Amino acid sequence: MDPAVNRPGKLLITSPPPAGRYGQFGGRFVPETVMPALAELEAAAVAAFADPQFLEELADLHADYAGRPTPCYFASRLSEHAGLAIWLKREDLLHTGAHKLNNALGQLLLARRMGKRRIVAETGAGQHGLATATACALFDLDCVVYMGEEDMRRQAVNVAKMNLLGARVEPVRSGSRTLKDATSEAIRDWVTNVRDTHYVIGSAVGPHPYPWLVRTLQSVIGSEAREQMLAATGALPTQVVACVGGGSNAIGIFAGFLDDSQVRLLGVEAGGRGLGRGEHGASLSHGRPGVLHGSQSFLLQDEDGQVDSTHSISAGLDYPGVGPEHAQLRQSGRARYIAVDDEQALAAFHLLCRLEGILPALESAHAIHAAVALGRDADAEGPVLVCLSGRGDKDIDTVLEWDQG
Numbered sequence: 433m434d435p436a437v438n439r440p441g442k443l444l445i446t447s448p449p450p451a452g453r454y455g456q457f458g459g460r461f462v463p464e465t466v467m468p469a470l471a472e473l474e475a476a477a478v479a480a481f482a483d484p485q486f487l488e489e490l491a492d493l494h495a496d497y498a499g500r501p502t503p504c505y506f507a508s509r510l511s512e513h514a515g516l517a518i519w520l521k522r523e524d525l526l527h528t529g530a531h532k533l534n535n536a537l538g539q540l541l542l543a544r545r546m547g548k549r550r551i552v553a554e555t556g557a558g559q560h561g562l563a564t565a566t567a568c569a570l571f572d573l574d575c576v577v578y579m580g581e582e583d584m585r586r587q588a589v590n591v592a593k594m595n596l597l598g599a600r601v602e603p604v605r606s607g608s609r610t611l612k613d614a615t616s617e618a619i620r621d622w623v624t625n626v627r628d629t630h631y632v633i634g635s636a637v638g639p640h641p642y643p644w645l646v647r648t649l650q651s652v653i654g655s656e657a658r659e660q661m662l663a664a665t666g667a668l669p670t671q672v673v674a675c676v677g678g679g680s681n682a683i684g685i686f687a688g689f690l691d692d693s694q695v696r697l698l699g700v701e702a703g704g705r706g707l708g709r710g711e712h713g714a715s716l717s718h719g720r721p722g723v724l725h726g727s728q729s730f731l732l733q734d735e736d737g738q739v740d741s742t743h744s745i746s747a748g749l750d751y752p753g754v755g756p757e758h759a760q761l762r763q764s765g766r767a768r769y770i771a772v773d774d775e776q777a778l779a780a781f782h783l784l785c786r787l788e789g790i791l792p793a794l795e796s797a798h799a800i801h802a803a804v805a806l807g808r809d810a811d812a813e814g815p816v817l818v819c820l821s822g823r824g825d826k827d828i829d830t831v832l833e834w835d836q837g
Contacts, residue, residue: 439495439501440491440494440495440500440501440652440656441500441501441651441652441653441654441655441656441657441659441688442491442652442655443481443487443490443648443649443651443652443655444648444651444654444655444687444688445481445648445651446644446648447478448474448477448478448640448641448644449640449644451640452639452640452641452643452644453640453756454643454756454757454759454760455759455760455763455764456721456728456760456763457721457727457728457729457756457757457759457760457763458640458643458727458728458729458756458757458760459639459640459727459728459756460639460640460726460727461639461723461726461727461728462639462726463623465623465626466622466623466626466639468626469622469626470639470640470641472546473542473546473630473641473645474640474641474645476542476545476546477542477641477645477648480541480542480545481648486541486545489541490537490538490541493537493541494534494537494652497527497537497570498526498527498533498534498537499525499526499527500526500652500656501656501660502521502522502523502525502526502653502656503522503525503660504519504520504521504522504656504657504660504661504664504817505519505520505522506518506519506664507519507520507784507787507788509787509788510783510784510787510788510800510804511814513783513787513804513807514803514804514806514807515807515808516803516804516806516807516812516813516814516816517814517815517816518803518804518814518815518816518818519661519664519669519815519816519817519818520790520817520818520820521653521656521657521660521685521817521818521819521820522820523653523681523819523820523821523822524790524792524793524796524820524821524822524823524824525823527566528559528562528563528566529559529562529793529822529823529825529826530559530563530793530821530822530823531650531653531680531681531684531819531821531822532559532560532562532563532564532634532680532822533563533566533567534649534650534652534653534684535560535563535632535634535646535649535650535680536560536563536564536566536567536632536634537563537567537649538645538648538649539630539632539645539649540564540567540568540570540571540573540630540632541571542630543573543630543632544571544573546630548628548629548630549573549574549628550573550574550576550625550628550629550630551564551568551573551574551575551576551629551630551631551632552575552576552577552578552618552621552622552625552629552630552631552632553575553576553577553578553618553631553632553633553634554577554578554579554611554614554615554617554618554633554634555577555578555579555583555590555611555614555634556579556580556583556610556611556614556677556747556748556750556751557583557587557590557746557747557748557793557795557822557826558579558583558587558589558590558591558593558594558747558826559590559748559793559822559826560632560634560635561577561579561590561594561599561601561634562590562593562594562597563634564577564599564632564634565577565593565594565597565598565599566597568597568598568599569597569598575597575598575599575600576599576600576602576621577594577599577600577601577602578602578604578614578615578617578618578621579591579601579602579603579604579614580603580604580607580608580609580610580611580613580614581603581604581605581609582608582609582610583609583610583611583614583747583750584601584603586747586829586830587747587826588829589825589826589829590826602617604616604617607741608741608742610742610747610750610751611677611747611748611750611751612724612739612742612751612752612753615725616725618631619631619725619726633646634646634678634680635677635678635679635680635751635755636650636678636679636680636683636755636757636758637678637679637724637725637727637729637753637754637755637756638725638726638727639725639726639727640727642727643727643755643756643757646680646683646755647680647683647684647687647755647757649684650680650681650683650684650685650687651684651687651688652684653681653684653685653687653688653819654684654685654686654687654688654689655687655688656688657672657685657688657817657819658688658689661815661817665815667815668689668692668694668695669689669695669814669815669816669817670694670695670696670812670813670814670815670816671695671696671697671698671806671812671816671817672685672686672689672695672696672697672698672816672817672818672819673698673699673700673799673802673803673806673816673817673818673819674686674698674699674700674799674818674819674821675699675700675701675746675748675749675795675796675798675799675819675821676699676700676701676716676749676754676758676769677701677702677713677744677746677748677749677750677751677754677795678751678753678754678755679699679754679755679757679758680755681819681821682699682758682819683755683757683758684819685817685819686761686767690766696768697761697766697767697768698767698768698769698770698802699716699758699761699762699767699768699769699770700769700770700771700772700798700799700801700802701713701714701715701716701717701749701754701769701770701771701772701798702714702742702743702744702745702746702749702750702771702772702774702798703771703772703773703774703776704742704743704744704745704773704774705743705773705774706773707771709732709734709740710740710741710742710743711743712732712742712743712744712771712773713732713742713743713744713749713750713751713752714732714769714771715729715730715731715732715751715752715753715754716730716754716758716759716762716769717769717770717771718732718771719731719732719733719752719753719754720733721759722737722739724739724752724753725753727753727755727756728756728759729753729754729755729756729758729759730753730754730758730759730762731752731753731754732752732753733752739752739753740752744774745774745777745778745794745830745834746777746793746794746795746797746798746827748793748794748795748822749795749798770802772798772801772802774834776798776801777794777797777798777801778794778797778831778834778835779801780792780797780798780800780801780804781794781797781800781824781827781831783800783804784797784800790820790823791823791824791825791828792820792822792823792824793821793822793823793824793826793827794824794827794830794831795821795822796818796819796820796821796822796824797824799818799819799820799821800818800820803816803818
């Protein structure tokens with residue numbers, strides 16, 4: 433195997449999109465008081481990505497602290513079951529248990545570079561909050577994490593971990609008490625304290641430059657996976673599959689294959705309890721363009737443009753919007769997006785446990801179901817690469833509750 437495969441992947445650095453736009457999507461829909469902070473962040477990120485010392489420090493953290501590169505694993509028993517060769521990009525093996533640390537480490541290095549000592553973040557499944565709390569402990573930064581009460585209930589283990597790491601977890605009791613509401617509260621905090629505070633957005637959403645910044649920091653997944661698949665199989669995968677809530681793990685792995693037109697990209701959203709209003713989180717499959725949290729994208733909304741409530745058994749997919757680059761990929765046809773419901777995701781969770789000895793996050797289980805379903809298509813060919821975005825320790829109570837009726 434090429435020795436390069438055993439090193440952390442390089443970031444796939446591009447220039448920021450003009451005006452922060454991906455076609456008609458993206459932009460900055462924020463109060464004027466926040467515009468200077470966004471401009472400062474963009475300038476700092478552009479300078480950092482051109483600075484070999486910054487990139488070397490981040491690569492060292494990836495290798496020595498986070499545990500990159502994460503392996504690409506051939507899931508032989510799952511492949512036999514599906515009738516299709518399935519490979520897993522094992523982000524669940526990253527320190528803290530999910531891909532979120534890639535983004536947190538990079539953004540906190542930027543925050544330190546900008547002299548920002550106070551950090552705020554939002555979290556749904558708790559993995560971004562945990563990653564941010566972890567990196568804040570490492571860099572000796574103050575950390576406040578906003579989390580909906582409903583998500584705190586179903587992700588109590590991650591709440592305890594964040595507290596142990598020194599973060600202050602602020603419960604959000606408004607609205608549906610999930611990720612959307614936590615994001616709104618984190619933005620309010622940031623707007624109030626913007627001079628000394630950096631807001632670490634956990635997904636490829638929000639006002640420019642966040643979608644571009646998060647995508648760049650998560651592109652390490654795609655650059656590694658591309659090299660690993662070529663080294664292991666001598667070919668690129670025929671399809672790349674990833675779950676999509678806000679969309680950071682998906683855009684991270686898609687980034688490695690966007691220029692390979694023969695590689696199809698499949699994003700998997702939360703079908704929840706069904707496709708009625710308030711029952712799912714499938715904004716790309718069943719939403720329409722609108723503005724949420726400072727960016728234009730597809731979102732779930734009623735006839736008057738009010739944001740709909742959502743549901744998913746996976747807290748990380750329980751969000752009514754999606755990153756603007758995903759919206760552009762859907763609009764252009766470069767990527768396809770489907771919805772997988774709670775029951776299908778739970779079945780895929782159990783399937784991967786039994787066949788491969790891997791407990792996936794419920795978010796990732798949506799992608800596993802979609803990959804296995806591809807095997808029922810007579811025209812489908814492998815290998816198929818799935819981003820296993822996180823591990824399922826955090827979801828055990830939810831799974832047991834579901835299994836026990």
